[in-house]
Amino acid sequence: MKIERVTTGGGRKLYIETYGCQMNVGDTEIIVAIMQAEGYIYTRNIEDADIILVNTCSIRDNAEQRIWGRLKEFQRYKRAKRSLIVGIVGCMAERLKEQLLEREPIVDIVAGPDSYRDMPRLVEAASAGSKGVNVQLSQEETYGDIRPVRLDSNGVSAFVSIMRGCINMCAYCVVPYTRGIERSRDPQTILREIGEIYEAGYREVTLLGQNVNSYRWKNEAGEVVVDFPRLMEMAAGVAPDLRVRFATSHPKDLSDRLIEVMASHHNICKAIHLPAQSGSSRMLQIMNRKYTREWYLDRIAAIRKAMPDCAITTDLIAGFCTETLEDHAETLSLMREVGYESAFMFKFSLRPNTFAARHMTDDVSEEEKTRRLTEIINLQNELSIASNRRDVGKEFEVLIEGHSKRSEEQLCGRTSQNKMVVFDAARGLKAGDYATVRITDCSSATLFGELV
Ligand code: SAH
Ligand code: SF4
Ligand code: F3S
Secondary structure (H helix, E strand, O other): OOOOOOOOOOOEEEEEEEEEOOOHHHHHHHHHHHHHOOEEEEOOHHHHHOOEEEEEEEOHHHHHHHHHHHHHHHHHHHHHHOEEEEEEEEEEHHOOOOOOHHHOOOEEEEEOOOOOHHHHHHHHHHHHHOEEEOOOOOOOOOOOOOOOOOOOOOOEEEEEEEEEEEOOOHHHHHHHHHHHOOOOOHHHHHHHHHHHHHHOOOOOOEEOOHHHOOEEEEEEOOOEEEEEEHHOOOOHHOOOOOEEEEEEHHHHHHHHHHHHHOOOOEOOOOOOEEOOOOHHHHHHOOOOOOOOOOHHHHHHHHHHHHHHOEEEEEEEOOOOOOOHHHHHHHHHHHHHHHHOEEEEEEEEEOOOOHHHHOOOOOOOOHHHHHHHHHHHHHHHHHHHHHHHHOOOOOEEEEEEEOOOOOOOOHHHHHOOOOEEEEEEEOOOOOOOOEEEEEEEEEEEOOOOEEEO
């Protein structure tokens, strides 16, 4: 006799749109895993959906504005299918809670980042005509036991979440309020996931968290048994031809030990994303970043000494509260001094409830923020091109990700430094293979080369 488990999904179709950072991309893959186990079917076609979920971001005001705009567009799907359920999940759901239901009546479900196991119940509640809300944050939830369903993967590189939340409380940042307290995932479940990914043919894994280098796993007695450098060693030990990366690291926790571990493993990629936010120690203090310009530059020097070929990238904010022209000039000079390979650059956006919103004034005008940001972007373009030009003539080991966007006759892949390289294909080479490529030319975003 065949016994079938009763599932609540009953083949209903689930569509998810994802905004924000890699953590959200990873969470979407967890939601799909949870829903599939309940008999829902994932669809990429919104027209087919019985349930639309939007995994949202609150980091800057324009991120939220985009989502409000998108919700308006969903009205026509709801008109076409009365039973359609619309859910807002992720950071904006956590930040706005029930207010979302009041402001946008088409919303049936509001679920914060720690409540995804409850998703099937929330959908049931919505199907029965009530609103499903769960914005409870957790001190333990890491979804460690859930196998994410890899959605938009190239089959070569995958992200593995190793921790959740953040306790750093940078004065401008909404993340500690939307994702809750920092917690680390059991290393056994992390290594199991990496092993499975490798078996499935992946050759690159990025360990993910808002502040990965403060990862720490404690035993029952409360002693730290696995810290981040140790976890990196363990990940690098899974297979010699599996590349390991990580994002994002906080400068205050960038230890000599981590640099040592990176330098001594060929398969740990020589790339560090180290958000500076500002080059002015005065601003860094007001931002509550817990390091100075000098400390930051000392960390850069330590990285360069151990790994002269290491790429360094960053995040920068223009026009935080009280930022003067001198502070801004220090950001530009820091950029020159480090010579970043690339950067994510933003205008400061005041977020409700953050320290800045409660205790400071957003006193740099919009116009001036734009002007400063433009200067930062222009300088970074120069630095990126200069960095790419330095690579011309050098040889790199490239992990092939697939055909280049433009031509079937060309392959593309990344260097250990995380730069994209395009080169002419050769017989037998395919996604997931390594190739040695000599760089012959570059643009600001891409290296061009030939097989050696
Ligand atoms: N946890 C990561 C980054 C998280 S958010 C870290 O600390 O490095 C990604 C980036 O968004 C931040 O590094 C910062 O540069 C930017 N950011 C965060 N809050 C912002 C705000 N209120 N306005 C503008 N940019 C912001
Ligand atoms: Fe936000 Fe700071 Fe935490 Fe990064 S470290 S998520 S910027 S509070
Ligand atoms: Fe946005 Fe939340 Fe990530 S606010 S940047 S989706 S942690």
